[in-house]
Amino acid sequence: xxxxxxxxxxxxxxxxxxxxxxxxxxxxxxxxxxxxxxxxxxxxxxxxxxxxxxxxxxxxxxxxxxxxxxxxxxxxxxxxxxxxxxxxxxxxxxxxxxxxxxxxxxxxxxxxxxxxxxxxxxxxxxxxxxxxxxxxxxxxxxxxxxxxxxxxxxxxxxxxxxxxxxxxxxxxxxxxxxxxxxxxxxxxxxxxxxx
Amino acid sequence: xxxxxxxxxxxxxxxxxxxxxxxxxxxxxxxxxxxxxxxxxxxxxxxxxxxxxxxxxxxxxxxxxxxxxxxxxxxxxxxxxxxxxxxxxxxxxxxxxxxxxxxxxxxxxxxxxxxxxxxxxxxxxxxxxxxxxxxxxxxxxxxxxxxxxxxxxxxxxxxxxxxxxxxxxxxxxxxxxxxxxx
Numbered sequence: 001x002x003x004x005x006x007x008x009x010x011x012x013x014x015x016x017x018x019x020x021x022x023x024x025x026x027x028x029x030x031x032x033x034x035x036x037x038x039x040x041x042x043x044x045x046x047x048x049x050x051x052x053x054x055x056x057x058x059x060x061x062x063x064x065x066x067x068x069x070x071x072x073x074x075x076x077x078x079x080x081x082x083x084x085x086x087x088x089x090x091x092x093x094x095x096x097x098x099x100x101x102x103x104x105x106x107x108x109x110x111x112x113x114x115x116x117x118x119x120x121x122x123x124x125x126x127x128x129x130x131x132x133x134x135x136x137x138x139x140x141x142x143x144x145x146x147x148x149x150x151x152x153x154x155x156x157x158x159x160x161x162x163x164x165x166x167x168x169x170x171x172x173x174x175x176x177x178x179x180x181x182x183x184x185x186x187x188x189x190x191x192x193x194x195x
Numbered sequence: 196x197x198x199x200x201x202x203x204x205x206x207x208x209x210x211x212x213x214x215x216x217x218x219x220x221x222x223x224x225x226x227x228x229x230x231x232x233x234x235x236x237x238x239x240x241x242x243x244x245x246x247x248x249x250x251x252x253x254x255x256x257x258x259x260x261x262x263x264x265x266x267x268x269x270x271x272x273x274x275x276x277x278x279x280x281x282x283x284x285x286x287x288x289x290x291x292x293x294x295x296x297x298x299x300x301x302x303x304x305x306x307x308x309x310x311x312x313x314x315x316x317x318x319x320x321x322x323x324x325x326x327x328x329x330x331x332x333x334x335x336x337x338x339x340x341x342x343x344x345x346x347x348x349x350x351x352x353x354x355x356x357x358x359x360x361x362x363x364x365x366x367x368x369x370x371x372x373x374x375x376x377x
Contacts, residue, residue: 064205066201066202073205076206077209079213080216080217090224
């Protein structure tokens with residue numbers, strides 16, 4: 001595989017096929033977690049790690065997995081990796097772990113990961129799977145970061161907990177409707193640029 | 196038939212590997228997780244009862260605090276109140292005259308930007324130094340000295356009433372069970 005192709009596998013996750021604003025996958029956790037930049041970064045890292053681990057395992061096992069039970073196998077792999085991330089975060093980053101709460105265990109059912117396992121890692125080499133996972137993970141984290149920055153700044157007047165403005169913030173932006181509004185606007189902007 | 200066996204063996208292998216890696220992770224993180232929990236609990240106790248040096252459990256929801264020479268300096272009580280969206284768990288530290296020394300919210304799921312402001316210093320500082328008779332929202336009782344957070348009356352009321360009730364209950368329990376021999 002040429003390095004040019006590798007680069008394009010990497011960047012596709014960030015812009016062209018971005019899991020959140022391109023393919024609109026895994027929106028549940030994006031909506032819920034994006035009210036604070038700190039949580040967004042924590043979630044992005046956890047997600048990228050699980051994605052990387054699952055893509056690596058699936059790609060290594062791709063020749064041996066029986067076709068008929070591939071989905072259960074993917075789920076066992078993803079479930080174990082998620083539990084590992086959950087335990088490690090509880091041990092070493094308890095504050096973020098407490099904030100992310102239920103959304104870490106819910107990575108198991110996040111469709112981005114199973115989509116990459118099924119659509120990409122099970123058909124490609126280890127290197128390509130790693131590049132794909134990194135691209136998708138970074139793409140996910142970036143979008144989450146942008147949404148969280150917009151929401152935290154406008155809805156709470158702060159960035160990473162640091163005060164930015166003194167005026168009364170637009171409260172609705174940190175509430176659930178703010179998530180829909182921000183994602184919608186972001187999608188519109190990205191699509192109009194892509195055209 | 197042959198395929199079924201092959202599939203079952205494969206799935207079992209995958210599950211065994213997953214199980215082993217999970218138990219290894221668990222083995223290495225359990226101790227650390229328990230330590231973190233104890234640490235954050237202790238920090239919370241010290242925060243609400245700053246003059247205590249050592250703590251001792253009385254029952255599931257209350258702890259005695261001692262200073263360095265072993266005198267009781269006060270008590271820490273655990274509150275479970277129902278807020279606007281789910282349970283609020285908090286610690287309140289009181290001195291031997293049942294005046295509030297400090298309040299700390301441990302867990303809450305109130306609305307960010309509204310009810311979630313109950314964790315902020317501006318709100319919690321109002322409780323400090325007050326006896327339970329004054330722990331009412333100003334709008335609820337003329338003796339009340341607590342200002343509710345704007346547009347978050349339910350959350351403010353939940354925590355305020357929770358604190359008052361637990362202190363009153365505790366006072367009564369001390370008199371009844373320990374006959375004030377504490």
